[in-house]
Structures are given as structure tokens and as C-alpha cells.
Amino acid sequence: MSSPSETGIAGRRVLLGISAGIAAYKSAQLARLLRQAGAEVRVVMTEGAQAFITPLTLQALTGEPVRTSLLDPEAEAGMGHIELARWADTILVAPATADLMARLATGMADDLLTTLCLASEAERVMAPAMNQAMWRHPATGRNAARLADDGWRLLGPASGDQACGDVGPGRMLEPEAILAALVDESQVSNAGDAPAAGLIVTITAGPTREPLDPVRYLSNHSSGKMGYALAEAAAALGATVRLISGPVSLPCPAGVERLEVETALEMHEAARRLAADSDLFIGCAAVADYRAEQAAEHKIKKVEGEEGLTLRLVKNPDIIATVATERDTGTGRPFVVGFAAETRDLEAYARDKLTRKRLDMIVANDVSRPGLGFGADDNAALVLWRRGARQDEASPESDGFDQEALAPQPKSRLAMAVIRRALACLPARPHP
Structure with missing residues (x-):
């Protein structure tokens, strides 16, 4: 695999969105790996995501304040959400829960993260993470297909043991795999090119x-x-x-x-x-x-005197x-x-x-x-x-x-x- 600097990740401005899934703990490692690869990283968390990992952790790893609220008077004095939307080269949502996928698929902008996704012209990538039954539900399949049509690139999910005890597809890709997909786009579909989504x-x-x-x-x-x-x-x-x-x-x-x-x-x-x-x-x-x-x-033994x-x-x-x-x-x-x-x-x-x-x-x-x-x-x-x-x-x-x-x-x-x-x-x- 090429080094991150050779594939263009160095200097890329990545807006990392974290939604309310148990896989949010992996986002800390993902932020760390992105920084090590030379990307600039800013983090936006949904309200639910903060129940799984604290903003302070992400702030320490990125060196940047973590945004959590759409109606932040200090940030909104300078139209902070529009500034963030314009700043990003890539919006990466990891984990992307079934709820967040549903809201984005219908064009909702009811919190800071979904608002940024609608207001930005940046490359848009998400790593789904949810229970295997939720991932296999027809509604999630429809939402995934619609998001792909809207220009989102879906990475994963992976399969295996889940926190709820189930086994199957729905695990968020490991941070190393997500980074590899970002720096080597030949491993995944290009933006808007997910014709098999939902199949x-x-x-x-x-x-x-x-x-x-x-x-x-x-x-x-x-x-x-x-x-x-x-x-x-x-x-x-x-x-x-x-x-x-x-x-x-x-x-x-x-x-x-x-x-x-x-x-x-x-x-x-x-x-x-x-x-x-x-x-x-x-x-x-x-x-x-x-x-x-x-x-x-x-074990079948050879029999002396027999040629076959x-x-x-x-x-x-x-x-x-x-x-x-x-x-x-x-x-x-x-x-x-x-x-x-x-x-x-x-x-x-x-x-x-x-x-x-x-x-x-x-x-x-x-x-x-x-x-x-x-x-x-x-x-x-x-x-x-x-x-x-x-x-x-x-x-x-x-x-x-x-x-x-x-x-x-x-x-x-x-x-x-x-x-x-x-x-x-x-x-x-x-x-x-």
C-alpha cells in the first residue's frame, strides 16, 4: 500500500462526524490515525455520541475544539456551521448509525452534523455501524441506496461479533481499514458509485x-x-x-x-x-x-504385496x-x-x-x-x-x-x- 503522503491524505481537511453508536470508541483511534497520516481533523459529535465518548478525548487527539451543538452562540456569531462546511475537503461519518443514515437519506438537518452534511460540497464518506438485524432491514437498504445516489461513499460494514451478542454484518470497519480506504480509493467505490448498495x-x-x-x-x-x-x-x-x-x-x-x-x-x-x-x-x-x-x-495403511x-x-x-x-x-x-x-x-x-x-x-x-x-x-x-x-x-x-x-x-x-x-x-x- 502506498504511504498516506503519496496518496494525498496529507494536508486533507477531514471533518470527522461521530454519531450515537457503541463503535464511537473506535473514532478516537481513527482521529489519531488521520492526524498521524498528515490530515487536519476537526470533530463534530451528535448529542447521543457523547454518551459513548467524551468531546475532551477527541479534542486532546486532534488539538481542535469539538463541536457538539448547532445553536452554539459563540460559534454561530460567525456562522460557524457554514464555516465548517466550507472548510472540509472530506466529511467522514464514523460511526454512522441507522438513525443518522435515515435522517440524511430524507434530507433532515436537525442537528449540527446533519446540517453540515447538507451544507457542504465536500467528499462525503460514511462507515455504517449497527445491529445486524438493523443493517439487514429493508428500510436501511433503501436508505443506503438513496445515500449512494446522493453521492455518499459507504465503507463497510464488516461482519462478526457485536456488542449485543449477535453475529453478522453491521460492525464498523476498523480504523486502519477506514484510513486505508481513504488513502487508496481503488479499494472502495468512488463517491456516488455504490450500485450494489442494499443488495x-x-x-x-x-x-x-x-x-x-x-x-x-x-x-x-x-x-x-x-x-x-x-x-x-x-x-x-x-x-x-x-x-x-x-x-x-x-x-x-x-x-x-x-x-x-x-x-x-x-x-x-x-x-x-x-x-x-x-x-x-x-x-x-x-x-x-x-x-x-x-x-x-x-489412516489407510499400505498393504505389502498389493500394487494398487x-x-x-x-x-x-x-x-x-x-x-x-x-x-x-x-x-x-x-x-x-x-x-x-x-x-x-x-x-x-x-x-x-x-x-x-x-x-x-x-x-x-x-x-x-x-x-x-x-x-x-x-x-x-x-x-x-x-x-x-x-x-x-x-x-x-x-x-x-x-x-x-x-x-x-x-x-x-x-x-x-x-x-x-x-x-x-x-x-x-x-x-x-
């Missing part, structure tokens, strides 16, 4: 492991890099992302909820459960087609086909995207899989090409989707499919292109 995206990634005995298993060369890049891209575009991951050595992307599984059966169960309330399901995992009919209870070993394998369930089939017979959700790793006849196999498994879109990779595919940092793809599923114009194909070839490029860039293509194909959003 729930479920992605499978990595290999599965099918045990033969307590120490051996069947698996493949998948590193999980492509699936993790897709999860990061979807989160950067504002989606709530659930990542069902086989065993890999990759860190969970910021703002993504990860569910770790081992076998194809475990991934199948998790995929069916999470797909039920998803808007977009992407099957990127390299799932083992077969498993041992019966895994040995103890016979194992009986049985088919694993087809995860992506199951999700697509249950979608067709159920609620109509989600939009289903599959992956195909092939070594020959790429387009023919991709078209067959798209049709046979009743997918909406497929991303096909030629894993035989040197430097691409499994374990590599770069990849290329042929993307095919059903004509009529997309919202923009395309050159038609004679068999009812449209397609796009994506040249070799870093998996992070390829993932962003795939996510944007899938979003363009989604049915019209219900949000106003």
Missing part, C-alpha cells in the same frame, strides 16, 4: 476437501483468490456480502461476512441457506465432484444447479452466476453449462493458459449471459446469449468487471 450477495470460493481418512483428502489447486476478489469488489460497490469459503490461506476482505466450510456437503448446506435471501449468488468455488463413499475411520488401492467415490450435490433450481421454484431470487474452469473448448462447455444448469450468467476461464487461473494473481474470462437479463444494450448472439471477453488482468480488476456486469443484468431494483 445481498452470496459468493462461494476456494476448494473443498473430501476426506479419505483422518489425514488424507481429495481436493484441487484452487487458491480462492478469484472468489475473494469478487467478494471484495461487491463490498466495495456497497453490497452486503456473505462469503462461503473452503480452506484457503487468505484474509477475509474488509466488510465481508465469511463462513468457513471444509467439504462439498457443508458448502451445499450453507449455499442453500444463504441463497434464500440473496439478490445475487455467485458460485466461484472449485467444488469436488466426488467424495469417498465412506471415509476410513483410521481401490476407492469407491460417489457424486457430490451440484451446488450451483441446486441454487438455480430452487430459485426457479421458489421466490424468484437470486440472480445466479456460475464459473467454469476449462482446459479446452471454453465457449462450448460454458454455453452448455449455462443452459443445463439454468444459470443466468457464467464466467468461463481457460485454466490451461500459463500464468492464469488457479493460484495465479491474473486471470482472463469469457462471460456469457442470457439475452434480456441485462439493462443496457449489447450486440446480440443468434442463440439467445450475449457475451464479453475479458482480457488477462489482475483478478481484482477482473472481479470488479464481473460484478458490474452481473449488476447490469439484475432485474430492476425495488428501491425508490
Whole structure:
């Protein structure tokens, strides 16, 4: 990652807004990190935020008085709120509670922080923080989408343990991740560019492991890099992302909820459960087609004099086909995207899989090409989707499919292109 000074954070005037969430304690560290990176920082707190952290703490960390009231006679003598609004290069609200998001989404200006947000032409960024049920509520999704349309850039939220005892999406990103997003905007969506805000995206990634005995298993060369890049891209575009991951050595992307599984059966169960309330399901995992009919209870030993070993394998369930089939017979959700790793006849196999498994879109990779595919940092793809599923114009194909070839490029860039293509194909959003 580039240093803050190299990416323009040094000298940036950041107005840090703090609303009434338990995550307000993280704002002290965030203010400290911003100052260390060379930014000028001024803090505005809502009345509720002061129940979680004191203005004196933030004043000590920033070296600037903390503003807490819209009707401060001393400040308002010089139109203090307008002065602050003009001073800021960036307004960063962290944490942004569900209440604050709702008020900003409807244009309310009933305290100093919301007034500044409406009165300023600065870059506007927020890090949501709330209970997982509140984040998943349709009203919050609508508010997030409207804020994105109004030019707000949403960072997170992350997933994990919450102060209330729940587990799920809603945690404010860690201060280090927020700073990284500010100094490296390629990690997140640009201002006003959160087309996936309010959507729930479920992605499978990595290999599965099918045990033969307590120490051996069947698996493949998948590193999980492509699936993790897709999860990061979807989160950067504002989606709530659930990542069902086989065993890999990759860190969970910021703002993504990860569910770790081992076998194809475990991934199948998790995929069916999470797909039920998803808007977009992407099957990127390299799932083992077969498993041992019966895994040995103890380590299988070599038998002297025998030159071979016979194992009986049985088919694993087809995860992506199951999700697509249950979608067709159920609620109509989600939009289903599959992956195909092939070594020959790429387009023919991709078209067959798209049709046979009743997918909406497929991303096909030629894993035989040197430097691409499994374990590599770069990849290329042929993307095919059903004509009529997309919202923009395309050159038609004679068999009812449209397609796009994506040249070799870093998996992070390829993932962003795939996510944007899938979003363009989604049915019209219900949000106003």
C-alpha cells in the first residue's frame, strides 16, 4: 500500500462526524490515525455520541475544539456551521448509525452534523455501524441506496461479533481499514458509485476437501483468490456480502461476512441457506465432484504385496444447479452466476453449462493458459449471459446469449468487471 503522503491524505481537511453508536470508541483511534497520516481533523459529535465518548478525548487527539451543538452562540456569531462546511475537503461519518443514515437519506438537518452534511460540497464518506438485524432491514437498504445516489461513499460494514451478542454484518470497519480506504480509493467505490448498495450477495470460493481418512483428502489447486476478489469488489460497490469459503490461506476482505466450510456437503448446506435471501449468488468455488463413499475411520495403511488401492467415490450435490433450481421454484431470487474452469473448448462447455444448469450468467476461464487461473494473481474470462437479463444494450448472439471477453488482468480488476456486469443484468431494483 502506498504511504498516506503519496496518496494525498496529507494536508486533507477531514471533518470527522461521530454519531450515537457503541463503535464511537473506535473514532478516537481513527482521529489519531488521520492526524498521524498528515490530515487536519476537526470533530463534530451528535448529542447521543457523547454518551459513548467524551468531546475532551477527541479534542486532546486532534488539538481542535469539538463541536457538539448547532445553536452554539459563540460559534454561530460567525456562522460557524457554514464555516465548517466550507472548510472540509472530506466529511467522514464514523460511526454512522441507522438513525443518522435515515435522517440524511430524507434530507433532515436537525442537528449540527446533519446540517453540515447538507451544507457542504465536500467528499462525503460514511462507515455504517449497527445491529445486524438493523443493517439487514429493508428500510436501511433503501436508505443506503438513496445515500449512494446522493453521492455518499459507504465503507463497510464488516461482519462478526457485536456488542449485543449477535453475529453478522453491521460492525464498523476498523480504523486502519477506514484510513486505508481513504488513502487508496481503488479499494472502495468512488463517491456516488455504490450500485450494489442494499443488495445481498452470496459468493462461494476456494476448494473443498473430501476426506479419505483422518489425514488424507481429495481436493484441487484452487487458491480462492478469484472468489475473494469478487467478494471484495461487491463490498466495495456497497453490497452486503456473505462469503462461503473452503480452506484457503487468505484474509477475509474488509466488510465481508465469511463462513468457513471444509467439504462439498457443508458448502451445499450453507449455499442453500444463504441463497434464500440473496439478490445475487455467485458460485466461484472449485467444488469436488466426488467424495469417498465412506471415509476410513483410521489412516489407510499400505498393504505389502498389493500394487494398487481401490476407492469407491460417489457424486457430490451440484451446488450451483441446486441454487438455480430452487430459485426457479421458489421466490424468484437470486440472480445466479456460475464459473467454469476449462482446459479446452471454453465457449462450448460454458454455453452448455449455462443452459443445463439454468444459470443466468457464467464466467468461463481457460485454466490451461500459463500464468492464469488457479493460484495465479491474473486471470482472463469469457462471460456469457442470457439475452434480456441485462439493462443496457449489447450486440446480440443468434442463440439467445450475449457475451464479453475479458482480457488477462489482475483478478481484482477482473472481479470488479464481473460484478458490474452481473449488476447490469439484475432485474430492476425495488428501491425508490
